[in-house]
Amino acid sequence: MTDISRRKEQAEFRGFTESVILIEIASWKISPSKQRNDITMHPNSILNATAHFSLAHFSFFFRFQLSKSLREDMAANGTGIPTPRSPLARILTDKKRDAICHDDSGKAVKAQTIDELHSLQRKRSAPTTPLEGTQGAFATVSEDERQRQQLQSISASLASLTRGTGPKVVRGDPAAKSPQAVSHVAHHHVEAPTISVSDSSLKFTHVLYNLSPAELYEQAIKYEKGSFITSSGALATMSGAKTGRSPRDKRIVIDDTTQDELWWGKGSPNIEIDEHTFMVNRERAVDYLNSLDKVFVNDQFLNWDPQNRIKVRIVSARAYHSLFMHNMCIRPTIEELENFGTPDFTIYNAGQFPCNRYTHYMTSSTSIDLNLARREMVILGTQYAGEMKKGLFSVMHYLMPKRQILSLHSGCNMGKDGDVALFFGLSGTGKTTLSTDHNRYLIGDDEHCWSDNGVSNIEGGCYAKCIDLSREKEPDIWNAIKFGTVLENIVFDEYTREVDYADKSVTENTRAAYPIEYIPNAKIPCVGPHPKNVILLACDAFGVLPPVSKLSLAQTMYHFISGYTALVAGTEDGIKEPTATFSACFGAAFIMLHPTKYAAMLAEKMQKHGATGWLVNTGWSGGSYGTGNRIKLAYTRKIIDAIHSGSLLNATYEKTEVFGLEIPTAIEGVPSEILHPENTWGDKHAYKNTLLKLAGLFKNNFETFTNYKIGKDNKLTEEILAAGPNF
């Protein structure tokens, strides 16, 4: 036998052969044996659907198929040779403004025909239930209005299912040439279900358990439309109608315990749902997953601190989701997987399927539901993978403070001498960019814990923004985008598969998720000693905050509780006023307890370990958005270098008016004139007005917190209240 034919035969008989599976949907107990994708699940509850089956051999290797368009091309030019592909066709991405999907905040759907409806379904999810604003279900409405509502209702339900915009491939689309792809999987029913509850219990679902990145690539490329390999080897994928998180669709089960423990009401991210509604959505998700030929299951860990490690199970429908979580959570060794036992928390991700908008408490077709008592999370109507990552982060924000451990929405790195810095900041302010520093060890880019033993990363990977990514400015992130990395919603060249990081046609929130060890100087295990510097990042599009200020402890607390940033929403709609965002603890969307609980813990830890607080503006200089420019990343890096080295601590400072911030007069490598924002503004009058405007916004926002005590120390509470702007 030749070498090639032997390899071919091995390839054909490898893989998914004879995987015997028993399924039980409600409480799954997985005991992996020799082969990882050979799973036994023992039945004992709701559906009691038990089935044995095996998978037939995949024999798709060495089957070269010409793409349809290529065949057509060859027939058309009559040569039997494809037309040379130069000049290269670009991936056609729908550039229409409507194609950009943000949150549920979009305009109402305006479909008139079924065709329009279907094209809309690929573009955006309609906002709210069609009944909103009317006088109830039986309100008298015109025939036109009734029809409009009906169309809107149908399209809203469909909207979260698929999205076809983005890199639409003209040639060589694997999905287009193999409609029968799924039939490669043959099911052999070895045993009938024990109790037949309904037809759904006769459905057998194959579980793909902790697959490797290579296997997940194959699954994604064969079965998931919009999956492609880029020139650097990353897996490009589409997250569907949602390209960002939907905080307004997050729901938390309120029960006797959570009612007292959690932060509810004004400003809180926790919108209640009752236990029954949770079960309705859970059943919907489980039924959906159960209706599929296969689901992916990941068993992984959170938190590198071995004493506070949490076991998580993620059940999902897409290889994209499985690979994303493989990268983002901590990956167990084979031995750890064998002894995994019962997970501490389980996610049922049925994101391709919408929730029923007429279910109580629902306001759209998207729902992300957290039940702390059941230790479960359900995802319906959004495929944005960040919901899983940040949903688990919310769980950590509940579990860790119970153990006197502070959970932080921050990046973290460590110098050669063991000096640790935390980088707090809202989305897009620079946590990932600035914690990924070639001269320092990366502990993590987004989620950490600070315990009595020091800091630990919660995750096993990083989630970097990719918009305008450049090799020169962010070499480590650029190089991490290789085989195994998930690239979300980017646009690439059809032929070369080179990514155009400047292209925002799908979304501004393009992302790369990669395992932390893809960063060369990652600190593994991802733990470190107590932080020396606490850096608060704000991307101030008003352009009035100084590039860097040294903070007192009270000021650090004031700015931590405020959690300010001001970004400019999508640049496509023309120049807009910057909008201030205040998000308590730089992560109000994820915190579970009242912000002052986290703030008190931070104050106590900073005091105890002598950490210095800093406020760094990674946003505008020389004027607000539209007039000024974003501060050069190179300058921000120099500022951060000076904080790390300790040189900034000993600089000469002056105090600003209004905010009372201490600003240095000189920093090596940074033009001194930019250190005070007033110097950079041509119009001093406009500067002062903008400064006062921002100060007013801070003041208004902080009013919610003025009646709260922070920690046990009355004096600190008073100092914090006094540490805000004065005008």
Ligand SMILES: Nc1ncnc2c1ncn2[C@@H]1O[C@H](COP(=O)(O)OP(=O)(O)OP(=O)(O)O)[C@@H](O)[C@H]1O
């Ligand atoms: N001066 C600057 N400092 C930091 N980042 C800058 C600066 N100028 C431009 N940027 C860009 O801003 C973005 C910062 O995003 P980054 O991924 O670091 O956000 P993040 O804080 O990690 O947010 P998230 O929590 O959403 O992941 C990057 O795209 C970076 O290239």
Ligand SMILES: O=C([O-])CC(=O)C(=O)O
């Ligand atoms: O959660 C996400 O989708 C991205 C992120 O890190 C954030 O928004 O803080």
Ligand SMILES: [Ca+2]
């Ligand atoms: Ca980040």
Ligand SMILES: [Mn+2]
């Ligand atoms: Mn984040």
